[in-house]
Amino acid sequence: MGCAPSTPDVDHDVVAVSKRIDKLLTQERKQIEAERVIKLLLLGIGEAGKSTILKQMKIIYGSGFSEDDLKIYRSATILSVLTCFKTLIAAMDLLQIPYGFTIPTPDDIKSFHDAVFEDTERDHDFLLGFDISAGDVVQSGMSGIMLPAEDGEPRPKKTNIIARMAANDYRLKGGRNQTSEMAEIARQFMDQENHDLFGVGNDENIPPHKLEMMIKLWNDSGIRLSFLVIVIHSLMENLERICHVAFTPSERDILALRVMTTSITETKFVVDGTTCRVFDVGGQRSQRKKWAPLFDDVDAIIYVAAISAYDQVCFEARDVNRMFEALTVFKSIVNHKLFEKTGIILFLNKIDLFREKLKTTLVADYFPTFRGENSFNDAIEFFTDSFKVLNKNPKRNIYIHQTWATDTKQTKKVLDSVYACITELSNSHWNISHFA
Numbered sequence: 482m483g484c485a486p487s488t489p490d491v492d493h494d495v496v497a498v499s500k501r502i503d504k505l506l507t508q509e510r511k512q513i514e515a516e517r518v519i520k521l522l523l524l525g526i527g528e529a530g531k532s533t534i535l536k537q538m539k540i541i542y543g544s545g546f547s548e549d550d551l552k553i554y555r556s557a558t559i560l561s562v563l564t565c566f567k568t569l570i571a572a573m574d575l576l577q578i579p580y581g582f583t584i585p586t587p588d589d590i591k592s593f594h595d596a597v598f599e600d601t602e603r604d605h606d607f608l609l610g611f612d613i614s615a616g617d618v619v620q621s622g623m624s625g626i627m628l629p630a631e632d633g634e635p636r637p638k639k640t641n642i643i644a645r646m647a648a649n650d651y652r653l654k655g656g657r658n659q660t661s662e663m664a665e666i667a668r669q670f671m672d673q674e675n676h677d678l679f680g681v682g683n684d685e686n687i688p689p690h691k692l693e694m695m696i697k698l699w700n701d702s703g704i705r706l707s708f709l710v711i712v713i714h715s716l717m718e719n720l721e722r723i724c725h726v727a728f729t730p731s732e733r734d735i736l737a738l739r740v741m742t743t744s745i746t747e748t749k750f751v752v753d754g755t756t757c758r759v760f761d762v763g764g765q766r767s768q769r770k771k772w773a774p775l776f777d778d779v780d781a782i783i784y785v786a787a788i789s790a791y792d793q794v795c796f797e798a799r800d801v802n803r804m805f806e807a808l809t810v811f812k813s814i815v816n817h818k819l820f821e822k823t824g825i826i827l828f829l830n831k832i833d834l835f836r837e838k839l840k841t842t843l844v845a846d847y848f849p850t851f852r853g854e855n856s857f858n859d860a861i862e863f864f865t866d867s868f869k870v871l872n873k874n875p876k877r878n879i880y881i882h883q884t885w886a887t888d889t890k891q892t893k894k895v896l897d898s899v900y901a902c903i904t905e906l907s908n909s910h911w912n913i914s915h916f917a
C-alpha cells in the first residue's frame with residue numbers, strides 16, 4: 482500500500498488555498514482602494530476665487546465650518562466692515578462729495594445749470610457722474626470693494642450736473658477741511674483706525690462708541706452716495722447685524738468674505754471612498770513663489786480664472802490687466818513638464834459678475850482682437866478659446882466649466898462632475914500603475 486495522498490484530497494486543498502489567496506488579494510485591493518488618495522491643486526491668480534471654491538468643498542463634502550473657523554471668519558468679517566468704512570471716507574474726498582450731500586431737487590438742478598452751463602445737453606444720472614472706469618480702479622484686497630488707483634483719481638465728469646453740484650458744494654464746505662459734525666466723526670474714526678494695529682480679537686466686539694460713529698456715518702446721505710458710486714457690496718448693508726454682539730457669520734457671509742491667502746493650506750475630503758487632498762495657495766505674484774514645492778505627483782489641477790476681471794488691473798501690478806495675467810499664468814501651468822499627465826480643469830469663475838459687467842463694459846476696449854457682439858455667448862467663447870490655444874499638448878484635454886463660486890447649488894453641480902472626472906482620470910492612471 483502506498484502512502485501517496487489520494488487525488489481528491491489534493492484537489493480540495495489546492496482549491497481552499499486558492500480561495501484564501503483570492504480572498505486576501507480582494508481584501509488587499511479593497512484596502513489599497515480605501516487608501517487611494519488624489520492630490521488636487523487649486524491654482525490661479527489673486528482674487529480668482531480659489532479659496533471660495535475650497536469653502537464650497539468644505540460645505541458640500543466636508544463637515545462645514547468648525548467653531549474655530551467661525552470665530553476667525555467673524556473677526557475677518559468685522560475687519561472687512563472697518564476697511565469698507567475707511568474706503569468710503571477716503572472716497573468722499575476722491576469723489577468730492579461733501580458729508581450731508583443729497584441729490585438736489587429739479588429746481589436746484591435748474592438754477593445751478595443756468596448759472597454754470599451754457600449748453601443744455603447734460604447728464605443727469607449721478608451714478609454716471611464720475612470717471613471711475615474699470616481701467617483706473619483696483620479691487621481692495623481686504624474688502625473686495627472698488628478703490629481708485631493712486632494715479633487715476635476719479636473726478637466728477639464735466640458733463641454731469643449732479644456730480645458737479647456735489648463737487649461745488651464740497652469746495653464751498655472746505656473740501657478736505659470740512660468742519661461739519663459728520664466730517665469730524667469721520668476724522669476721529671480714521672484716527673482711531675490708523676492707531677489700531679490689531680483689529681478685533683476672536684471674542685471681542687467693536688467698542689460701542691466706534692459702532693455709534695459707524696452707524697452715524699452710514700446714515701449720512703453723502704456717504705451713501707459715495708457708497709453707490711464705488712461699492713457693490715453686501716457687507717455694508719448688513720452692518721448692524723455684523724456688528725451685533727451675537728453675530729455668527731452665515732455660510733453666505735463666509736463665501737462673500739475676501740481674505741487674501743498668504744500660506745498654503747491642505748484640506749482632506751473623502752468623496753465616494755477616495756481621499757482627496759486639496760491644496761489652496763495664494764495667487765498674488767509674491768505668493769506664487771511658494772507653488773513649486775507642491776508640483777510633484779499632482780493628479781489634477783483646478784485652475785480658477787475670474788472671467789469678470791477682463792477690465793480690471795492686478796492688485797499687485799496696476800499696469801497689468803487681470804485677465805491677461807490669468808492667461809499668462811495658465812500658459813505656464815498647462816505646459817509645465819511636471820503636469821504632462823495631470824488632469825487640468827479650468828473654472829471660468831465669477832460668471833454672475835461677468836454677465837452684469839457685459840451690460841456696461843465692452844470686451845473690445847480691453848481685448849482689441851475680440852470681434853464679436855458684446856454678448857455673453859460671444860464673450861465666453863472668446864475667452865474659452867483664449868485659454869484653450871495656450872495648451873501646446875495636442876493629446877491633452879482641458880475640462881472647462883463656467884462657475885459661480887459663491888453659489889452653493891451651482892458649484893455643487895460642477896464639483897460633482899469634476900470629482901467624477903478626476904476619479905476617472907486617476908482610475909486609469911492608478912490601474913496602470915498598481916495592477917498592470
Ligand SMILES: Nc1nc2c(ncn2[C@@H]2O[C@H](COP(=O)(O)OP(=O)(O)OP(=O)(O)O)[C@@H](O)[C@H]2O)c(=O)[nH]1
Nearest residue numbers: 528529530531532533737739742763764831885886
Ligand atoms: N460674485 C462673485 N464673487 C465671487 C465669486 N467667486 C469668488 N468671489 C469673491 O471674490 C473674492 C475673492 O475670492 P477668493 O476665493 O478669496 O480668491 P482667491 O483666488 O483665493 O484669492 P487669493 O487668496 O488672493 O489668491 C471673495 O470676496 C469672494 O467672495 C463668484 O463666482 N461670484
Ligand SMILES: [Mg+2]
Nearest residue numbers: 531532741742
Ligand atoms: Mg485665497
